[in-house]
Amino acid sequence: MGQGPSGELTEERITELKNSTKFTANEIRDWYAEFKTNFPKGVITKDAFVSMYCHLFPHGDASDFSLHLFRHSYDADGNGVIDFEEFIQALNVSSKGSQEEKMRWAFKMYDMDGNGSVSKQETIDMITVILINGLGSAAAKQAEETVLDIFLKLDKDMDDNLSEREFLSAAKSSSSIRDLLQL
Template identity: 30%
Template sequence: MGGKPSTIPKKELQDRFHLTNQQYDDLKQIFKENSKGKSELSKKEFRRVYSGRFPGNATKFADKMFDCFDTDGSGTVDFTEFVIGICMMDSDKVEDKINIAFSLFDSDKSGSIDRVEVRDLLRAYNDLFGTSANEINPQTVANQLFDAMDRNNDDSISKEEFTSAVHKIPELLNLIRPDPGD
């Protein structure tokens, strides 16, 4: 997967994501606090960000988000990857949100989503909130969701099918920004 991408200059990140100086500085401060001043966030540090905000076990979900942010597969998230990931999750552009949501589902990076990936993401999401298996059965919900997205019934969800599903079920994008107040 190669080494770290070259750092994108502040101005370029600000222009790409319409960030004010204050927003950029706020992201830099959040990154610095969580990385303990280092230039990269480890998976363990990334988990801590989620663990402090949710009542359940955040490990699996944080790991999935970490893998989305770690675009070069280096095992760490640098500041540029952090800003891009955060900004895509918060973007006004639905396409940015679709891209990161698809990446979140497609944990094996195969370019398509299978039933196990849908189930695993829903389980990780439920774990964030400490949801009991008696309340919500992730396998049942995953099967229903998968069947709704798999338009051609080939047991695989392509990016095109996922995009179409998001336009019909916009709540799918809520998975990329779980609200601890839920």
């Protein structure tokens, strides 16, 4: 799709990506060159992604989280690999997206079962991974306490689930919560 027979990025595809992201044509070319250098086959496999992510966060076991991140935040078409378009779209949100775009992306990560709301347990699981990566294994108890505090403040209808509206509202109202929720 938009790539020539050699797998190279065409000018047409660069224009499409420029129009669907906040990257310039030169930035897209630069990212593509870096992507192809690191992933000569033109895709990031699930195993490579998990290995890379676990290497970035050596404390604890981030493999389950990285698999979730791979499936729900990067592999948009569900084909088991991340191609350049999926990579650049995710990078666009994480590096150039508005606060709301970043929080919508974070909401998708927290909504591990994809049911449209974030439960206390999903939040505990995510916060545990975040804190373990920053603080080590003693973070599990702190994660649960942090989540209970978050839910007391945010779960307006007290159903032990955060809707996307509640999640986004929390992010807008508190920079400390926003920082924690968006990793």
